[in-house]
Amino acid sequence: xxxxxxxxxxxxxxxxxxxxxxxxxxxxxxxxxxxxxxxxxxxxxxxxxxxxxxxxxxxxxxxxxxxxxxxxxxxxxxxxxxxxxxxxxxxxxxxxxxxxxxxxxxxxxxxxxxxxxxxxxxxxxxxxxxxxxxxxxxxxxxxxxxxxxxxxxxxxxx
Amino acid sequence: xxxxxxxxxxxxxxxxxxxxxxxxxxxxxxxxxxxxxxxxxxxxxxxxxxxxxxxxxxxxxxxxxxxxxxxxxxxxxxxxxxxxxxxxxxxxxxxxxxxxxxxxxxxxxxxxxxxxxxxxxxxxxxxxxxxxxxxxxxxxxxxxxxxxxxxxxxxxxxxxxxxxxxxxxxxxxxxxxxxxxxxxxxxxxxxxxxxxxxxxxxxxxxxxxxxxxxxxxxxxxxxxxxxxxxxxxxxxxxxxxxxxxxxxxxxxxxxxxxxxxxxxxxxxxxxxxxxxxxxxxxxxxxxxxxxxxxxxxxxxxxxxxxxxxxxxxxxxxxxxxxxxxxxxxxxxxxxxxxxxxxxxxxxxxxxxxxxxxxxxxxxxxxxxxxxxxxxxxxxxxxxxxxxxxxxxxxxxxxxxxxxxxxxxxxxxxxxxxxxxxxxxxxxxxxxxxxxxxxxxxxxxxxxxxxxxxxxxxxxxxxxxxxxxxxxxxxxxxxxxxxxxxxxxxxxxxxxxxxxxxxxxxxxxxxxxxxxxxx
Numbered sequence: 178x179x180x181x182x183x184x185x186x187x188x189x190x191x192x193x194x195x196x197x198x199x200x201x202x203x204x205x206x207x208x209x210x211x212x213x214x215x216x217x218x219x220x221x222x223x224x225x226x227x228x229x230x231x232x233x234x235x236x237x238x239x240x241x242x243x244x245x246x247x248x249x250x251x252x253x254x255x256x257x258x259x260x261x262x263x264x265x266x267x268x269x270x271x272x273x274x275x276x277x278x279x280x281x282x283x284x285x286x287x288x289x290x291x292x293x294x295x296x297x298x299x300x301x302x303x304x305x306x307x308x309x310x311x312x313x314x315x316x317x318x319x320x321x322x323x324x325x326x327x328x329x330x331x332x333x334x335x
Numbered sequence: 336x337x338x339x340x341x342x343x344x345x346x347x348x349x350x351x352x353x354x355x356x357x358x359x360x361x362x363x364x365x366x367x368x369x370x371x372x373x374x375x376x377x378x379x380x381x382x383x384x385x386x387x388x389x390x391x392x393x394x395x396x397x398x399x400x401x402x403x404x405x406x407x408x409x410x411x412x413x414x415x416x417x418x419x420x421x422x423x424x425x426x427x428x429x430x431x432x433x434x435x436x437x438x439x440x441x442x443x444x445x446x447x448x449x450x451x452x453x454x455x456x457x458x459x460x461x462x463x464x465x466x467x468x469x470x471x472x473x474x475x476x477x478x479x480x481x482x483x484x485x486x487x488x489x490x491x492x493x494x495x496x497x498x499x500x501x502x503x504x505x506x507x508x509x510x511x512x513x514x515x516x517x518x519x520x521x522x523x524x525x526x527x528x529x530x531x532x533x534x535x536x537x538x539x540x541x542x543x544x545x546x547x548x549x550x551x552x553x554x555x556x557x558x559x560x561x562x563x564x565x566x567x568x569x570x571x572x573x574x575x576x577x578x579x580x581x582x583x584x585x586x587x588x589x590x591x592x593x594x595x596x597x598x599x600x601x602x603x604x605x606x607x608x609x610x611x612x613x614x615x616x617x618x619x620x621x622x623x624x625x626x627x628x629x630x631x632x633x634x635x636x637x638x639x640x641x642x643x644x645x646x647x648x649x650x651x652x653x654x655x656x657x658x659x660x661x662x663x664x665x666x667x668x669x670x671x672x673x674x675x676x677x678x679x680x681x682x683x684x685x686x687x688x689x690x691x692x693x694x695x696x697x698x699x700x701x702x703x704x705x706x707x708x709x710x711x712x713x714x715x716x717x718x719x720x721x722x723x724x725x726x727x728x729x730x731x732x733x734x735x736x737x738x739x740x741x742x743x744x745x746x747x748x749x750x751x752x753x754x755x756x757x758x759x760x761x762x763x764x765x766x767x768x769x770x771x772x773x774x775x776x777x778x779x780x781x782x783x784x785x786x787x788x789x790x791x792x793x794x795x796x797x798x799x800x801x802x803x804x805x806x807x808x809x810x811x812x813x814x815x816x817x818x819x820x821x822x823x824x825x826x827x828x829x830x831x832x833x834x835x836x837x838x839x840x841x842x843x844x845x846x847x848x849x850x851x852x853x
Contacts, residue, residue: 204616244599262520267678306382306683319350
């Protein structure tokens with residue numbers, strides 16, 4: 178199941194911002210809420226957040242770019258995250274990541290040309306005792322092997 | 336009569352099919368006309384046996400695992416006819432791996448329904464807070480100090496002293512912050528306890544609140560842990576409904592409330608001052624200390640910031656008394672440590688035990704060696720910033736000071752096992768690369784040093800001027816160690832230098848030995 182996102186809409190964006198703006202230290206909360214609604218944080222939303230929180234555009238842009246989670250454009254229809262941290266490395270994760278890259282024809286951190294799959298590294302899902310692990314559109318998968326990674330890639334490509 | 340089954344809803348169990356098994360059990364039971372009640376618990380932490388199914392019997396719970404969907408019909412047959420089953424593990428409490436643990440913090444994890452406040456209370460929950468409310472601030476501080484509890488996030492700072500500092504600092508507002516940004520690879524204890532016993536964390540934080548005079552707390556959970564976020568939010572709502580959060584908690588004069596905030600994929604935000612910046616809505620840039628967060632923390636106010644496991648240890652200490660906790664452990668490391676066995680390991684999972692168990696016992700005996708069946712060559716203890724230890728150091732006891740004495744650290748208690756196929760040059764390079772990716776950029780040794788470190792180790796890997804470049808890496812590590820603002824740049828040298836020291840043969844090309852003619 179891929180999440181259904183709304184297309185960017187300024188009024189809707191302003192609503193989301195207003196909903197959270199009164200919390201203390203709201204910047205991350207708002208950026209998360211925007212991304213949850215639209216699938217990314219549209220450029221046009223940055224000055225709106227700045228205005229609502231009485232910050233400069235540079236400050237909000239700085240926060241937006243500091244964190245790995247926030248996207249400046251929509252991801253592919255499916256997002257496949259492969260854990261690349263030490264516990265998964267120890268359990269054979271390097272070879273599986275290379276296999277997924279080869280099958281999809283993209284390297285970690287990029288999206289296939291048909292916009293179907295975004296392949297990303299993630300540094301630890303906390304599934305270190307059932308490594309190697311992955312997350313496909315929010316669904317967790319542990320004890321990956323060649324068969325399972327192939328099935329995941331095929332599922333993501335559908 | 337209803338048959339009661341327990342299936343874990345822990346992310347680690349779900350990742351290997353627990354949801355599918357629970358659904359299959361429900362459907363198969365319905366088809367047979369058998370009434371079953373499936374309770375979704377946390378995980379017992381025996382991950383090689385997940386999905387683990389437990390069945391309630393008059394003699395206690397009986398465990399089966401690892402169960403797949405295909406096993407469900409035969410499992411129900413065996414249960415109906417009371418006949419043996421291949422996956423039957425016997426009484427859960429008698430499973431040796433579980434029985435030899437000392438579960439003080441994780442006593443309820445995997446046992447109770449983490450969504451149920453009643454279940455928590457029925458299993459001794461909120462006894463610690465009740466006693467704390469009757470004791471008052473000074474007596475609580477005395478208990479926490481006497482327990483010898485040290486920060487479980489890795490730094491090992493005495494919790495009692497931290498709390499006392501905040502209690503004695505005057506301010507119009509104070510905060511309690513729970514660091515649930517468990518980013519270290521090989522660690523999952525915070526995730527497990529938040530998913531499996533979230534009221535425990537709430538109880539610990541509430542106790543901190545009444546002790547230091549704070550009325551608001553934040554739990555900062557990393558975004559990679561959606562299940563933990565959901566579990567904590569559900570528990571906070573239930574605690575509010577039950578009168579354990581909000582105004583006049585537990586019928587007392589104290590008020591305390593909690594809010595979950597979600598991180599955004601920055602490892603450095605596990606550093607406490609970076610986390611506070613992030614909570615305030617800024618880039619997660621590390622702050623210089625002093626001032627300490629205890630004096631000048633969240634929004635400039637006095638703040639207790641502790642790891643999940645530190646807060647989670649508090650209810651036991653208050654309920655059973657400081658001595659009951661301090662009686663476990665060795666030296667200055669008192670109580671128990673939830674140790675996490677991970678990576679290439681046969682019996683991976685959560686093993687809570689008193690400090691003092693040796694690394695070798697943990698890896699070979701308890702962990703059962705590697706799942707690939709190959710010899711254990713290296714273990715990394717304490718996450719990406721922890722040292723790699725060879726077998727020669729397996730006699731090291733699990734204790735803050737003992738690991739420091741051997742140029743290592745226990746950190747958050749994660750142990751990642753590697754077999755003999757590991758290339759330690761790659762691991763050293765990765766340590767530098769990870770630091771370069773995750774550096775907040777505020778201080779030069781970390782920001783620039785990590786990138787130069789990657790480049791220099793790559794030169795060594797290509798065989799370029801190996802001995803000069805090895806000396807350069809060691810020199811660079813010293814600069815990072817002593818010149819960085821926080822543990823990210825300051826501790827990245829641990830994995831690098833330990834790889835160089837204990838696994839030198841991976842870095843230096845084998846000398847071409849001339850065979851003497853005989």
